[in-house]
Amino acid sequence: MSFDYDLFVIGGGSGGVRAARIAAGYGARVGLAEESRMGGTCVIRGCVPKKLMIFASSAPEAAAEARGYGWPDAQTGAFSWDAFKAKLDAELDRLEAAYTRGFESAGGTIHHQRARVTGPHEVTLADGTLLSAKHILVAVGGRPQRPGIPGEELGMISDDLFMMEKLPGRVLVIGGGFIACEFATILNGLGVDTVLAYRGDKVLRGFDGDARQLVTDQLQQIGVEVRLGLSPARLARDGDAVIAHFDDGSSDRYDAVMFATGRRPNTAGLGLEEVGVTLGPGGAVMVDDWSQSNIPSIYAVGDVTDRVNLTPVAIREGHSFADTLFGNHPRHMDHSLVASAVYTRPHELGSIGMTEDEAISRGGVEVYDTRFRPMRSMFAGSDARVMMKLIVDDQTRQVLGCQIFGPEAGELIQLAAIPIIMGATKEDFDRTVAVHPTMAEELVTMRQPTRHHARAAADSGAADAAERAAQA
Numbered sequence: 441m442s443f444d445y446d447l448f449v450i451g452g453g454s455g456g457v458r459a460a461r462i463a464a465g466y467g468a469r470v471g472l473a474e475e476s477r478m479g480g481t482c483v484i485r486g487c488v489p490k491k492l493m494i495f496a497s498s499a500p501e502a503a504a505e506a507r508g509y510g511w512p513d514a515q516t517g518a519f520s521w522d523a524f525k526a527k528l529d530a531e532l533d534r535l536e537a538a539y540t541r542g543f544e545s546a547g548g549t550i551h552h553q554r555a556r557v558t559g560p561h562e563v564t565l566a567d568g569t570l571l572s573a574k575h576i577l578v579a580v581g582g583r584p585q586r587p588g589i590p591g592e593e594l595g596m597i598s599d600d601l602f603m604m605e606k607l608p609g610r611v612l613v614i615g616g617g618f619i620a621c622e623f624a625t626i627l628n629g630l631g632v633d634t635v636l637a638y639r640g641d642k643v644l645r646g647f648d649g650d651a652r653q654l655v656t657d658q659l660q661q662i663g664v665e666v667r668l669g670l671s672p673a674r675l676a677r678d679g680d681a682v683i684a685h686f687d688d689g690s691s692d693r694y695d696a697v698m699f700a701t702g703r704r705p706n707t708a709g710l711g712l713e714e715v716g717v718t719l720g721p722g723g724a725v726m727v728d729d730w731s732q733s734n735i736p737s738i739y740a741v742g743d744v745t746d747r748v749n750l751t752p753v754a755i756r757e758g759h760s761f762a763d764t765l766f767g768n769h770p771r772h773m774d775h776s777l778v779a780s781a782v783y784t785r786p787h788e789l790g791s792i793g794m795t796e797d798e799a800i801s802r803g804g805v806e807v808y809d810t811r812f813r814p815m816r817s818m819f820a821g822s823d824a825r826v827m828m829k830l831i832v833d834d835q836t837r838q839v840l841g842c843q844i845f846g847p848e849a850g851e852l853i854q855l856a857a858i859p860i861i862m863g864a865t866k867e868d869f870d871r872t873v874a875v876h877p878t879m880a881e882e883l884v885t886m887r888q889p890t891r892h893h894a895r896a897a898a899d900s901g902a903a904d905a906a907e908r909a910a911q912a
């Protein structure tokens with residue numbers, strides 16, 4: 441049977457473009473549909489513009505630090521959203537063009553419209569064109585999810601932040617995950633009066649407990665009003681303002697409200713269920729280790745599979761898929777140890793592997809935990825503290841996890857991830873001679889465990905908690 445394409449990719453984001461470009465490089469005939477802009481979430485409305493906004497929002501701190509180093513007149517002056525936005529738009533245009541060029545010069549064809557799956561080997565474009573393909577790769581990503589409260593259409597989602605005409609005077613950010621923490625940090629740094637409302641007792645559920653507390657505290661220290669144990673009940677309009685009514689009966693008035701209440705796979709209306717593809721909770725495409733769905737010709741990578749929703753993971757999944765199917769080089773992604781960073785400010789959170797909370801329930805673990813004020817910011821008069829934590833198996837001595845809360849922690853965790861993935865022991869870290877004076881040298885100079893969580897015993901968690909409380 442002959443097909444229009446060897447591979448048809450739906451979605452021109454991180455995972456889809458990588459898979460499409462690599463497959464085309466192997467000589468496959470590849471078509472790709474993108475309904476919005478090439479580059480997808482990360483490039484157009486995620487990692488890239490977000491990180492540039494983090495850089496922009498750090499300027500007042502840089503000025504404060506300069507004053508602490510003997511530049512008494514250092515000031516940032518007023519921030520111009522217009523000037524920044526014009527540069528940001530130009531940069532995103534450049535990246536979008538690079539993504540387009542990269543795929544087309546590898547021989548692929550882009551269809552700039554929405555696609556639906558209409559058969560195991562068939563997609564239908566929005567203009568009605570039917571195309572056949574030997575393999576279909578679903579790489580449609582995810583989309584922001586609103587919480588399902590009355591008036592929620594009055595709230596923004598993260599996509600909208602990058603397209604604002606002007607900055608709001610006062611904003612409410614709802615949620616306590618990656619996006620809520622990063623955007624509250626950005627908006628605060630750009631001079632917006634920022635409130636963050638989160639239903640839990642500290643932000644970043646699922647991360648190391650101490651790190652969560654440090655991020656929660658830092659948000660407050662930089663001037664974000666953090667309101668914990670609070671959920672929005674409904675939104676209402678009042679002139680130009682939005683009134684948020686909360687579940688404790690209180691209400692408040694904002695220029696803008698932003699939901700950062702999670703994302704869900706983008707499979708609504710994609711036709712997958714109709715052709716028999718099994719979807720999981722929230723609409724994720726269920727795939728095996730090879731990113732293959734239960735329909736053998738249909739594969740999926742990236743956020744639409746809701747495995748680990750990060751750009752480098754989508755890219756690795758897409759690349760592995762293309763190597764396996766078209767490059768005669770079978771390989772798949774190992775999701776067990778993936779490093780990540782939350783770009784808060786001035787300190788970021790970098791983490792890989794086991795958290796201390798997981799260590800407590802598993803047991804048999806030593807924790808090396810150091811807290812200090814780094815030389816650079818301390819000299820400038822800041823009280824900000826760094827945390828570095830290594831979680832070590834008390835028998836094999838293998839480093840099972842690393843948590844870093846500090847300046848450029850994203851950069852640091854990238855490097856720490858290499859020995860940890862190689863299976864390095866604490867003694868391997870110890871015999872690495874420090875680079876001095878750096879902050880990261882603490883990672884190789886922690887001599888004594890700070891805590892030990894004993895193996896087994898169901899009640900050891902309580903004992904450990906008591907021990908930690910005594911040390912605190």
Ligand SMILES: Cc1cc2nc3c(=O)[nH]c(=O)nc-3n(C[C@H](O)[C@H](O)[C@H](O)COP(=O)(O)OP(=O)(O)OC[C@H]3O[C@@H](n4cnc5c(N)ncnc54)[C@H](O)[C@@H]3O)c2cc1C
Nearest residue numbers: 451453454455475480481482555580581742743749750751
């Ligand atoms: C605000 C924000 C910040 C983030 N920051 C980071 C970060 O710092 N680091 C990190 O690693 N990750 C970050 N992420 C997550 C990262 O962006 C995603 O994990 C990554 O983009 C997933 O890639 P993907 O290929 O699965 O999907 P996407 O990049 O979402 O691409 C999917 C593409 O499919 C298109 N599409 C959807 N349906 C159709 C259809 N039917 N037909 C045609 N086209 C379609 C969409 O328009 C989109 O372009 C962030 C996400 C957000 C929202």
Ligand SMILES: NC(=O)c1ccc[n+]([C@@H]2O[C@H](COP(=O)([O-])OP(=O)(O)OC[C@H]3O[C@@H](n4cnc5c(N)ncnc54)[C@H](O)[C@@H]3O)[C@@H](O)[C@H]2O)c1
Nearest residue numbers: 587615616617618619620671700701702703749781782783
């Ligand atoms: N630096 C990075 O790598 C980075 C940055 C941003 C996003 N991302 C990716 O994007 C994903 C989505 O980010 P996110 O922050 O939207 O999701 P998230 O899952 O990290 O956090 C969602 C937050 O919303 C809260 N929430 C959910 N429903 C709610 C409701 N009804 N009312 C009140 N609060 C509610 C949750 O408790 C949670 O705190 C992340 O999981 C991550 O994979 C990564």
